Amino acid sequence: MRHKGLFLLGLIAALCALLLFMPLRFALNMVLPSSSTLTARAASGTIWSGQIAGIKMGQISLGDMQAGLAILPLFTAHAEYHFEPMANGTAQPLQGRVGTGFGGRYVADLNGQLPLEGVDARLPLSHLELTGFSAAFDGGVCRRASGSVRMLLKPGSLDALGLNNGFLGQAKCDKNALLLPLVSQSSNERAEIRLQASGDYVVTVTIQNENPEVGLALTAAGFAPIAQGYRMSVKGQL
Numbered sequence: 001m002r003h004k005g006l007f008l009l010g011l012i013a014a015l016c017a018l019l020l021f022m023p024l025r026f027a028l029n030m031v032l033p034s035s036s037t038l039t040a041r042a043a044s045g046t047i048w049s050g051q052i053a054g055i056k057m058g059q060i061s062l063g064d065m066q067a068g069l070a071i072l073p074l075f076t077a078h079a080e081y082h083f084e085p086m087a088n089g090t091a092q093p094l095q096g097r098v099g100t101g102f103g104g105r106y107v108a109d110l111n112g113q114l115p116l117e118g119v120d121a122r123l124p125l126s127h128l129e130l131t132g133f134s135a136a137f138d139g140g141v142c143r144r145a146s147g148s149v150r151m152l153l154k155p156g157s158l159d160a161l162g163l164n165n166g167f168l169g170q171a172k173c174d175k176n177a178l179l180l181p182l183v184s185q186s187s188n189e190r191a192e193i194r195l196q197a198s199g200d201y202v203v204t205v206t207i208q209n210e211n212p213e214v215g216l217a218l219t220a221a222g223f224a225p226i227a228q229g230y231r232m233s234v235k236g237q238l
Contacts (some may be wrong), residue, residue, distance in 0.1 A: 024050030024067065027079075038098075051086060058199055058238025060115060062094065070097070077101050080108075092129065104138025110147070120234045122222050123203055126152045133171060135178050137197040142173035149180050151191055158221065160214050161207065167191045199238040206231045 025043035041054025047069040055062040064086040073080040080099030096110035110133040116125040133147030152166040167182035167189065180193040188208045195201045207218060208229040215230065223230035 022047045024052070027069070028052070052083075060117070060119065060238065062115075070099075073099060073101070094130070096133075104136055104143065106134070106136035108134040110134070119201075119203070119238075120236050122232070123205070123234055124154050124158060124221065125203075126154045128152075129166075135171060135173075137178075140197040141176045142178045142197070145171040145173050145178050147171050149182065151180075151182050151193075158217070160217060161189060161209070162186075163189060195238075200235070201238060202233065202235050204231065204233040 023043075024045050024047050027047045028040070028043055039056050040052045043050060043052045045051055049068045050066070052065045052067055055065055065083045066086050067081045067083040070080045070082055078099050078101035080097055080101075082095075082097045084095040085093040092112040094110065094112035094114055096112075097108045099106055099108070110130045112130060114128040114130060116123075116127050119125060129150040129152065131148040131150075133149060135145040136143045147170070148168070149171055150166050150168045153163055161184075163184055165185050167184050169180055169182035172179055172181070174194070176196070178195040180191075180195075182191040182193070184190070190206045192204045193201065194203075205223075206226070206229060207223065209215065209218070210228065215225070218230040219225070221232075223232045
């Protein structure tokens, strides 16, 4: 019995040491599926405090991040990492939490800028500004989404429309997808971003404007004429 007790103590000590010093790279490989749109060039450090280099979400570059495993979610069978940028040239660097568990995969409390340079070049998009943004997918279905989203255009694109304040809206789930219904300050311009768990997306921008000169600029930018305005719809995958 004494030998069995020593063996169990040794096993528990070994498991504790493994958990305490588990490399972040190994843990991420366990959490992220092979089909995940979220990838990284390298990871170093432990699961409690590490660095992830060259993070990309599909074609969108997120830069280098510091990340650590949160303790409390472990008690509810969730592996949740908080992250913040190591170095970022944006005025509002992206930070928040990402996790996985019995309820699927999710992001929570995202705040900052999400660059859109890696999205289809036909879209004149600069970045998204996220405030308290959260979204969760389970079994390929969007289960919950919330938070404020502002979409900004690239400088110099569609200046004649006066869209310096961009498009603003609230995240929600719709027909299994994450939906961002966005509208401009004048309500004459609308954008809709629909994202599936697979990374497939549809971005639709609709502009109500009957000015012939503006119409020429929109047509040249790839917009198609519709009743009382113009529309561009682009499909792709992150």
